[in-house]
Amino acid sequence: MLEVANLEVVYNEVILVLRGLSVQVPDGQIVALLGSNGAGKTTTARAITGLLDVHEGKVTKGSVTWNGAEIGEQLPAKIVESGISQVMEGRRIFGELTVDENLSCGAFTNRANMNANYERVMDLFPQLKERNTQVAGYLSGGEQQMLAIGRALMAEPKLLILDEPSLGLAPMLIEQIRDIIVDINKQGVSVLLIEQNAMMALSIADFGYVMESGKVVMDGPAQKLLNDEDVQEFYLGLHGDGGERKSFRDVKHYKRRKRWLS
C-alpha cells in the first residue's frame, strides 16, 4: 500500500506546489487522482518516484511510505526496484531507440524476469509485437502510449503510476487504454491513475481524489464522485439544472476537511 501523508513540495525553494497532500493507494485497487491544470498531480507523481530533484523540487514536509517503508529520499532507481513504476506524462518514450530497446530499458532493474515480462507486455499489446524492431519515434500516438505503459511494466511493478495516459489520444484509443489499465489491474498491479479526463478515470477506479491547488478537496468511492454535482459540473462538463453554467464562486462549498491530523 502506498501512503502519501501531508506532503508538501516546494520548487526552486519558493514555489509551494503541494500543500499537505494525503493520498492512499491500497493494494490491488485503481485509485484516480483528478484535478485541473496546475493542481499538482504530476508533482505528486514525481514526489513518489523520486524525480523531484531533476526539477529543483524538494519535499519539505510529510512523507511517502510504500509498504511501511519511507521512500521519500530515495533515488529513482531504488524506488523502481522496490516495485513502483511510472508512466510519465507525454509518454516520454526513447524515440531514437527501437521498440525492443525501449522495453529493454524498462527492464533495467529487473533483468532476471525479462523474458517473461516481455511476453506479458506483448500479450497486452499485440500491436507492439508487429513493430518490435521499428524506431519508436515513428509509432503512432496510441502505440507510443502502449509502449510507455509496456516499458513501465517491464520492471514488474506492484504499483503503476499513470500520468495522463489519455493525453492527446482519440476517444477510441482512450477506451482501448482504459481497458488495458483494467487488465493490468486484474493481474494484481495497483494503479494510481492521474487524469484530467475524469469520466474515463472514474469509470474504472475504485476510489478517487480531487485535487485543487496542491490539496485534496474531495475524495470518495469513484461511483460517489461520479454522481457528485460539483464533480459533474467542473470535471465532467455536465450542467445539471437547465444547462446553465454555475458561477465558480457559488460552488466552492465542498468540504475542506482538515487533513493534518489524518
Place this chain on the structure above:
Amino acid sequence: MINAFLQLAQVGTGATLVQTLLKSFALGSVYVLIALGFVIIFKATQVLNFAAGALSMAGAMFMTILISDGGLPLLPFGNPLAPAEGETASVVLFFVNVLIALALAALLGLVIERLAIRPMVGQPLFAMAVITLGIEIAIRPFNLDATALEGRRLGVPWGASSWNWGDAVVPKSYIVAVIIAAIAGAGVLLFFRTKLGVAMRAVAFDQEAAMAQGINVGRVFAIAWAMGTALAALGAIVYGMAPFPPGGSVSQEIHPLLALRVLPVIVLGGLDSVAGAIYGGLIIATAEVFAGQYLSQWNSTLGSGYSTIVPYLVMLFMLLVKPYGLFGTPEIRRV
C-alpha cells in the same frame, strides 16, 4: 598498365599509391579511436568533450611513465612490467603496459566525471561544455611540464621498422594502428547493443525518462567518461608510434593538437554515431594524407599546408550539405 596510368595522372608509382593509402588508413585509425571517445561521451551526456586533447595526451603520458621511467604514476614502487634500463619491452609486455595506461586513463576520466561533470547533471549543456574546456586548460600544463621539449619515448618494441610488400614500404606501426582501431570500433559497436549501451543511448535521449525506468544516470555518465577517456588515450598512444610525426614519443608540439584535428571527423560522421566516427575518420584521414602527398607537388605556395586545410574544407562542405553529419541522428519527432 596501372603504373602507366598512374604516371599519366602524375600521381607517382603504384607503390606510392599503396603507401599513401596505407598511411591514410593508419592515420584514419588514430582519428577513429579519438572520435569514438568523443562519440561515446556525447552519446551519453550530450556534451562535446573539449578536454579530449589533454586527456588523450595524459593517457599517452601514463604510457611513457610506465615504459620509459618504469614507474606507476603517483606510486613509489616501480612497474614490474617495465623494460630494463636501455632496453625495449617485448611486444607482449608493451601491450600489457598499454592496457595499464588505458586503465589509468579511464580512472582519470572517472575522477573528472565525479568532480566536475556529475554536479552539473541537469544544468545547461553549454555550461558543461565550457567546464570540459576548463579541464583541458587545467590538465595541459601537467602534460607539457611532463613531456619537456624533446618529448618522451613510448618504447615501441618494433620502433620504426617496416615490411616490404613489393616496392611498397609498410611500417609495422601502421598495421598495428589499423588492427587496434578495428578491435576498438567493433567493441564499441557491440557495447551499444548491450544492456548498458542501450541504457546509455536512453539517457542521452531523455535523462528524466531514463531515471524513471530505474537507470542510474550517474553510473552511465561515469562509464561513458571512463570509456571515452580510455579511447582518446589509446588514440594518442597509437599516434606516438614511430612513422607518425611524433616519432615514437609523446610530443609537446604535436600531441596537444591531435584531438582538435579530430573535430572535422566527428562533424563529418555525426556527433552521435559510432559508424560515423569510423567512416568519418577514414574519409578525413584519406583526404588529408592524399592532399599532403599529391597536392604539395602540384602547387608549392601551400606545400604541406594542404593536408592541414583539406579536412576543414570537407567539414565545412559537410556542415552546409548535411548539418547532422553522414550518420548523425536528426531529431526524430512525430508531428
